[in-house]
Amino acid sequence: MIAYNKTWLQNKFIQEHSFTALGEYYITQEEQAAIKIAYPAPFYTPNLFIRIGLFLLTGIIMIFTFGLLALICLNIIERAAGGLAVFFGMASFAILEYFIKIKKHFRSGVDDALCSLGAVSVFSGIFLPSNMNGLSICWVIFIITLFCSLRYADRLMASGCMLALLGIFFFTCTLIGGDFKAIVPFVIMVVSLIIYITSKILNDKTQFYTYGDCLQIIEIVSLISLYLAGNYGIVRELSNTMFDLRLAPAQSIPFGFVFWILTVALPLLYLALGAIKRDLVLLRVGLVLVAAIVFTVRYYHDILNIEVLVTIAGLVMIIFAWALTRYLRFPKHGFSSRERNTAYSQDKLSVESLALAETFSPQPALPPGTEFGGGSFGGGGASGDF
Amino acid sequence: MNVPLFSRLFEEGLITSASFEKIKTYPAKQLFSVHWEIRAILYLGILLLTGGLGVLVYKNIDSIGHQAILAIIATICAGSFYYCLKNKLPFSKENVRSPNAYFDYILLLACLSFIIFIGYFQYQYHIFGNRYGLATFFPMLLLFFCAYYFDHLAVLGLAITNLGAWLGITVTPLKLLEGNDFNSTNIIFTGILLGTGLIFAGQLSSKKNYKAHFKFTYSNFGMNVLFVSTLSGMFRFENAYMLWFLFVAGAGCFFYWYAKGEQSFYILLMSTLYVYIALTYVILKMLFDMNGVEMAAIYGAFIYFIVSGIGLVVFLMRTNKIFKNR
Numbered sequence: 146m147i148a149y150n151k152t153w154l155q156n157k158f159i160q161e162h163s164f165t166a167l168g169e170y171y172i173t174q175e176e177q178a179a180i181k182i183a184y185p186a187p188f189y190t191p192n193l194f195i196r197i198g199l200f201l202l203t204g205i206i207m208i209f210t211f212g213l214l215a216l217i218c219l220n221i222i223e224r225a226a227g228g229l230a231v232f233f234g235m236a237s238f239a240i241l242e243y244f245i246k247i248k249k250h251f252r253s254g255v256d257d258a259l260c261s262l263g264a265v266s267v268f269s270g271i272f273l274p275s276n277m278n279g280l281s282i283c284w285v286i287f288i289i290t291l292f293c294s295l296r297y298a299d300r301l302m303a304s305g306c307m308l309a310l311l312g313i314f315f316f317t318c319t320l321i322g323g324d325f326k327a328i329v330p331f332v333i334m335v336v337s338l339i340i341y342i343t344s345k346i347l348n349d350k351t352q353f354y355t356y357g358d359c360l361q362i363i364e365i366v367s368l369i370s371l372y373l374a375g376n377y378g379i380v381r382e383l384s385n386t387m388f389d390l391r392l393a394p395a396q397s398i399p400f401g402f403v404f405w406i407l408t409v410a411l412p413l414l415y416l417a418l419g420a421i422k423r424d425l426v427l428l429r430v431g432l433v434l435v436a437a438i439v440f441t442v443r444y445y446h447d448i449l450n451i452e453v454l455v456t457i458a459g460l461v462m463i464i465f466a467w468a469l470t471r472y473l474r475f476p477k478h479g480f481s482s483r484e485r486n487t488a489y490s491q492d493k494l495s496v497e498s499l500a501l502a503e504t505f506s507p508q509p510a511l512p513p514g515t516e517f518g519g520g521s522f523g524g525g526g527a528s529g530d531f
Numbered sequence: 532m533n534v535p536l537f538s539r540l541f542e543e544g545l546i547t548s549a550s551f552e553k554i555k556t557y558p559a560k561q562l563f564s565v566h567w568e569i570r571a572i573l574y575l576g577i578l579l580l581t582g583g584l585g586v587l588v589y590k591n592i593d594s595i596g597h598q599a600i601l602a603i604i605a606t607i608c609a610g611s612f613y614y615c616l617k618n619k620l621p622f623s624k625e626n627v628r629s630p631n632a633y634f635d636y637i638l639l640l641a642c643l644s645f646i647i648f649i650g651y652f653q654y655q656y657h658i659f660g661n662r663y664g665l666a667t668f669f670p671m672l673l674l675f676f677c678a679y680y681f682d683h684l685a686v687l688g689l690a691i692t693n694l695g696a697w698l699g700i701t702v703t704p705l706k707l708l709e710g711n712d713f714n715s716t717n718i719i720f721t722g723i724l725l726g727t728g729l730i731f732a733g734q735l736s737s738k739k740n741y742k743a744h745f746k747f748t749y750s751n752f753g754m755n756v757l758f759v760s761t762l763s764g765m766f767r768f769e770n771a772y773m774l775w776f777l778f779v780a781g782a783g784c785f786f787y788w789y790a791k792g793e794q795s796f797y798i799l800l801m802s803t804l805y806v807y808i809a810l811t812y813v814i815l816k817m818l819f820d821m822n823g824v825e826m827a828a829i830y831g832a833f834i835y836f837i838v839s840g841i842g843l844v845v846f847l848m849r850t851n852k853i854f855k856n857r
Contacts, residue, residue, distance in 0.1 A: 162533050163540070172550045179545050191851040194796035198803065198847050206840035213833040255844070423563045432568060452586035459580025466573040470632060473565070480563050482632075 146295045147355055148245045149188075156184035157251075158354040188251035199254030207237060207262050230270030237263035241297070260297045264289050264305075280320060283312035294359055303359035304366045307340060311370055319387065326388060330374045330404070337371035361426065368415065368430045375407030378441045408441050423479070570632065577636055581643065597655050604648045611641030619681055626744045627682040635683060642677055642686050646670045646693070667697040684748055691729065691752045698725055700756075719764045726757025730785075750789065754798065757782055758805040765809060772813065779809040794854050800847075807843060811835075 147154070163180040166172045191199070211233050218225050241259035244250040271285055290306035293299055314336050318325040325332075341364060347353045348360040373379050381398050385391075392398065412434035419427030443454060473482035534555060541551040588600055615638045618630050629635050652658050653666040674690035677683065698721050733749030736742055761782060765775035786802035789795075814835050818828040 159536060159540075162536055166537070166554065171554050172546050176546045176550060180540060183543065183545055191848070192796040192854075194800040195847050195851045198800045199844055201804075202840045202844050202847070206837055206844070209833050209836035209840070213830070213837065216830065216833065428565070428568065432572070452583050452590065454583075455579050456583030456587060459576045459578070459583055462572050462576030463580060466569050466576060467633070469565070469569055480565060482564075482566055482569055 147298060148242060148296050149251055149298070150249075151355070153186040153188060153251075154355050157186040157188065158357070159184045160186060187249065189249050189253050190251050191253055196252065196254035196257075200258045201254075203255050203258035204262065207258070211266070227270045227274035230266045230273070232270075234263045234265075234267030234270060237266065245297075256297065257299065257301075260293055260299050261301060264293050264302060278316070280313065280316035283309045283316060287313060294356075298356055298359055300358050300362045303356075304362050307363050307366050308370070310340070311336060327399075329384075330380050333374035334371050337367045337374060341367040341371065364426050365430060368427070369434070372411050372415075372430075372434050372437070375404060375411060376437065376441060377401065377404040377408045378444055380404050409438055412438055420480075566632075573632075573636060577640065581640075597651075601648065601651060601655075604644050604651065608641055608644040608648055611637050611644065615641060615681060622680060623682075624741050626742075629683075635685070638677065638681050638683055639685060642674055642689060645673060646689075664697055667693055671697055678745075679742060682742070684745070687745055687748050688752070691748070695725060695752075695756070700725070716767070719760050719767060722756050722760030723764070726753045726755075726760060729753030729756065747793075747795075750798065754786060754801060758802070762805065762809060762812075765812065772816065776809055776813050779806060782806075791854065796851070796854065799850060799854075803843065803847065807839070810839070814839075 160181055163172065163177050167174065167177040190196075211229075214229060214233065215222055215226075218229060222229075237259050241256055241263060244253075244255050244259065250256045268285060268289055272282065277285070287306060287309035290302045290309060293302035294306050311333055314332055315329060318329045318332055344360045344363040344367065348357060348364065353360065381392070381401070381404075384398060398404070412431050415427050415431030415434065418424065419429075419431055439454075439458065442448070443451070448454075449457070470482045473480055537546065537551060537554045540546050541548065546554075588595065592600070615634065618634060620627050620630055649666055649670050653663075659665040671690060671693040674686055674693055678687035678690050700718055700722055729749050730753035733746040733753060736749065737746045758779065761775060761778045765772050765779065768775060783802050783806035786798055790799035790802065815832055818831050818835070821828060
């Protein structure tokens with residue numbers, strides 16, 4: 146099913162593992178070089194920045210090609226738009242196959258762009274001329290993205306496929322109506338949980354190396370959707386608008402307390418499980434979702450002024466980080482606060498310093514011009530439009 | 532570590548038994564590092580704390596009083612600088628690693644609170660009178676000094692943004708366009724001077740081998756400022772746009788050479804895109820300046836984008852091959 150050369154993908158997987166082993170000083174440089182020769186993977190995979198550039202340029206080329214096609218068919222565009230988009234999408238996939246099979250591209254930016262563009266234009270070709278409801282839209286997205294995920298192992302497509310599947314369950318339940326409407330959150334949660342467990346099990350089995358990246362992204366998305374489906378705020382606002390409950394601002398939904406428990410407990414459960422199982426995905430998603438607890442609680446209960454809350458949160462986080470570093474200064478329970486023993490790239494540092502300069506940048510120091518009326522050019526007036 | 536995989540590699544004779552024995556012990560003594568998670572929490576915490584405190588002070592300024600606030604800021608500033616001076620590693624012309632994970636952040640806190648202190652002082656008591664430049668000039672000097680003395684890339688970035696602020700322009704990449712009024716001739720020429728100066732400073736750092744690792748930060752800021760200024764010059768002075776295009780193209784050539792020397796794909800990509808914007812502007816202007824051929828000009832523009840896109844793809848792939856793979 147996969148379009149890329151299977152043996153090379155496997156070799157690439159072996160190369161990456163040997164590279165990690167080299168980075169942590171388990172094997173020697175010579176051994177790594179020997180492995181690389183024994184398991185070659187001569188894909189065309191350029192540097193990340195070149196990949197970004199190729200992605201953008203492929204996008205430009207394809208969009209203007211589509212524009213040119215539309216321009217040529219200008220007289221019949223209203224009737225032919227859908228067919229044109231589907232044709233264009235198919236053509237994108239054909240070009241994609243050429244680049245994969247003949248030019249040996251793999252994650253080069255060209256294949257990423259062609260895959261996304263192909264999927265989007267086939268979808269809009271089907272979607273635009275017709276009058277579809279939510280359920281059939283989800284089915285169309287599901288089929289297209291499932292095909293793309295299986296054939297091109299694209300992470301974006303894999304997450305889109307998973308969300309479309311959830312959408313199918315959501316709209317099916319709401320269409321059946323009655324009691325099914327009330328249990329929609331639980332249906333979504335159960336489906337997310339099943340998806341998470343399945344992808345986790347599949348990912349732990351090494352023969353699925355081809356889809357390792359896709360499975361990992363599905364793990365992350367399913368953990369988040371599992372949480373959001375049980376989040377009080379999401380459930381309340383969504384059921385309020387979708388099912389026309391007409392809730393008063395302070396009014397709760399039926400069985401609101403169940404969702405409050407889920408809102409607070411799930412991220413903590415993720416963190417605990419992540420710590421016990423040494424699972425980075427669980428740990429990181431849990432950390433991010435702790436912020437979601439704070440936002441949800443704060444949104445429905447005016448417990449503190451927002452600035453007091455922010456200050457306290459900042460203080461707690463600093464103290465927490467400091468205490469954890471102190472506690473783990475000498476590794477405990479298999480955890481360590483030290484960096485892993487891998488090659489530390491200068492690039493990382495530079496990027497971090499850029500991010501810092503961006504968040505803390507000062508405004509130009511010129512006077513606002515109101516002080517003595519003489520200021521000839523005021524620096525801060527944003528009007529850079531060209 | 533994937534033990535079955537390495538046992539296969541061992542059987543094939545690709546790794547020695549010594550290495551394989553080491554790998555087999557891996558799961559037992561594997562340490563789980565939460566280093567980056569802790570750093571992320573710390574960074575977010577500092578952002579939230581400083582942001583929250585800022586708003587708190589702003590809202591309660593009447594009840595707290597200016598002297599009290601100034602005193603608090605000064606205490607934070609002095610305390611942080613004291614910590615940094617006490618814990619720093621000895622100065623060197625080379626790259627000096629920070630003594631611990633907190634040092635970088637505390638130095639940052641010190642520098643930020645110093646900037647806030649001076650700004651507050653100027654706003655409330657007008658210590659520099661109407662010479663507003665001085666209120667950014669002194670923090671800038673201190674920031675440059677700290678960047679070199681404590682060896683801190685982020686503080687260097689801050690110092691450069693302050694240098695820009697002193698000259699009257701915002702220089703951080705994302706705010707370059709929204710923060711500046713590039714219709715002002717003055718800003719365009721200042722930007723060109725500043726950009727050139729920064730690139731020169733970067734070259735000098737590596738030539739003289741004095742904090743050579745600062746080169747990237749200098750060059751990156753310099754590149755963005757220079758390109759955006761020359762591009763705005765091209766849009767602003769429409770009569771002489773070809774002349775400005777030559778400037779942009781010249782800068783592009785310089786950065787191609789630079790990127791090649793540094794093996795920097797980032798610089799290559801950015802300068803290529805900037806030159807592409809300039810080229811697109813010139814071509815489209817030529818096409819649409821022709822009279823009476825509107826439809827042909829539109830077709831021409833579409834074909835230009837397709838052809839130039841393909842050309843650039845080929846260029847990037849070729850250059851990627853020329854640069855050695857890292």
